Amino acid sequence: KSEQELDEHARTQIVEDSIYVMRMNDFGGYTVPAQGLYPFQWNWDSAIVSAGWAVFDEARAWEELEKLFSGQWEDGMVPSIVFHRPSNTYFPGPDIWGTPQKPSKSTGITQPPVAALSVRFLYEHTENPELAEQKLVSLFPKLLAWHRWWYKARDPENTGVVAILHPWESGMDNSPAWDESMKFPIDKLPRYVRCDLNHVDSCMRPTQETYDRYLTLLHRFKAANFYDPSRLYWISPFRVTDLCVNSILIRANRDLRWLALRLEKDDIVKEIDEWLNKGFEGFKQLWDEDSGLFKCKDQLTGKLANAPISAAFLPLFAGVATKEQADKLTHNLERWLGQVNYGVPSMDPEDHRFEPLRYWRGPVWIIMNWMISNGLRHYGYDELADRIKDDSISLTTKAGLREYFDPLTGDGAGGRNFSWTAAMCLAWLD
Numbered sequence: 001k002s003e004q005e006l007d008e009h010a011r012t013q014i015v016e017d018s019i020y021v022m023r024m025n026d027f028g029g030y031t032v033p034a035q036g037l038y039p040f041q042w043n044w045d046s047a048i049v050s051a052g053w054a055v056f057d058e059a060r061a062w063e064e065l066e067k068l069f070s071g072q073w074e075d076g077m078v079p080s081i082v083f084h085r086p087s088n089t090y091f092p093g094p095d096i097w098g099t100p101q102k103p104s105k106s107t108g109i110t111q112p113p114v115a116a117l118s119v120r121f122l123y124e125h126t127e128n129p130e131l132a133e134q135k136l137v138s139l140f141p142k143l144l145a146w147h148r149w150w151y152k153a154r155d156p157e158n159t160g161v162v163a164i165l166h167p168w169e170s171g172m173d174n175s176p177a178w179d180e181s182m183k184f185p186i187d188k189l190p191r192y193v194r195c196d197l198n199h200v201d202s203c204m205r206p207t208q209e210t211y212d213r214y215l216t217l218l219h220r221f222k223a224a225n226f227y228d229p230s231r232l233y234w235i236s237p238f239r240v241t242d243l244c245v246n247s248i249l250i251r252a253n254r255d256l257r258w259l260a261l262r263l264e265k266d267d268i269v270k271e272i273d274e275w276l277n278k279g280f281e282g283f284k285q286l287w288d289e290d291s292g293l294f295k296c297k298d299q300l301t302g303k304l305a306n307a308p309i310s311a312a313f314l315p316l317f318a319g320v321a322t323k324e325q326a327d328k329l330t331h332n333l334e335r336w337l338g339q340v341n342y343g344v345p346s347m348d349p350e351d352h353r354f355e356p357l358r359y360w361r362g363p364v365w366i367i368m369n370w371m372i373s374n375g376l377r378h379y380g381y382d383e384l385a386d387r388i389k390d391d392s393i394s395l396t397t398k399a400g401l402r403e404y405f406d407p408l409t410g411d412g413a414g415g416r417n418f419s420w421t422a423a424m425c426l427a428w429l430d
């Protein structure tokens with residue numbers, strides 16, 4: 001067979017596999033990221049996964065989002081994990097979090113606010129406009145409440161950018177961007193046993209010391225009147241301006257604005273415009289001219305995090321980078337890509353902390369590739385955007401629907417049969 005035929009065969013196969021994986025991970029209205037390793041509904045995973053469902057089962061796609069919002073707290077927060085059903089293969093589960101039922105068992109922290117992007121995606125790709133209109137009307141107030149929560153609970157000082165209080169909130173758990181900010185003392189912890197190492201080799205996961213710090217934060221937040229949002233911002237020993245959450249929030253604000261216009265909600269459009277304007281200002285403090293990259297910032301020390309991570313390129317996705325900044329970013333990105341066989345590594349491969357297999361300290365993540373490539377296209381860097389898309393196709397067709405990939409060898413790593421990787425193959429790479 002010719003190479004082209006083989007390629008086409010591999011592409012058809014990956015679409016079939018992706019649908020199979022999504023169905024397999026469907027636990028009834030919500031999709032688990034990966035069986036065993038992550039057996040509940042994760043927030044930003046689900047938002048991304050709903051776009052995958054939209055390609056072959058629109059009703060199920062809307063259901064995914066509705067199920068996620070069934071876990072929304074009264075104050076508007078949407079938790080990072082909703083524990084719809086018990087499972088003993090993940091730590092820390094609902095017993096450790098011990099959140100009051102509000103209305104489902106959940107964690108007491110949140111995750112990147114992707115959902116507004118998904119609602120717009122589903123609405124624009126609908127084959128059933130009546131259904132889409134109805135879903136938009138019911139989901140819109142929930143999205144709005146969540147975005148308002150971000151500004152009220154996580155930017156009480158009105159800086160234009162929001163804070164994360166736990167590395168889990170960024171979605172990039174052990175990113176080198178948190179190394180300095182995670183140096184607070186570890187509390188005396190109740191004895192615990194991790195479950196992740198039953199599923200994935202320890203060389204691909206955060207270290208034990210990192211886990212002790214994750215748990216220290218969890219227990220401190222729980223002691224603050226069960227994750228009281230008006231207190232957490234002030235008591236947390238970890239308070240960071242994260243590029244991933246802030247870029248996604250700005251992008252989600254744009255999509256929320258688009259949805260508000262559809263619903264003719266002029267006052268809300270104005271409110272969102274204020275968030276966008278102050279967000280644009282807020283991002284200025286995250287630009288590091290010396291390296292030509294955006295950086296995360298420790299809000300407690302006021303210092304930029306000295307870590308060149310792939311989220312540095314996400315302000316392109318948010319549309320908040322200037323043309324000059326975009327040029328410098330792409331210059332860096334080209335250098336990074338020149339050092340690896342598959343992009344985009346989650347940190348600068350020339351940095352001494354780069355580890356090609358350890359989670360957020362080197363591996364390629366397809367969802368990051370999607371956001372970076374989308375941002376590049378928006379700024380007119382089509383060739384680079386294509387290169388990242390091609391790399392993503394090569395990785396998934398060669399190594400399968402893995403959680404992340406080694407940028408040097410292209411080998412798959414972490415969890416297998418991974419839902420958001422499958423969703424990206426359906427909604428982006430096909």
Ligand code: 9YW
Pocket residue numbers: 033038042043044045168170171172173
């Ligand atoms: C954890 C589910 C989640 C993702 C995060 C990723 C990892 C581990 O897996 O978190 O214990 O929550 O870092 O982004 O949502 O895929």
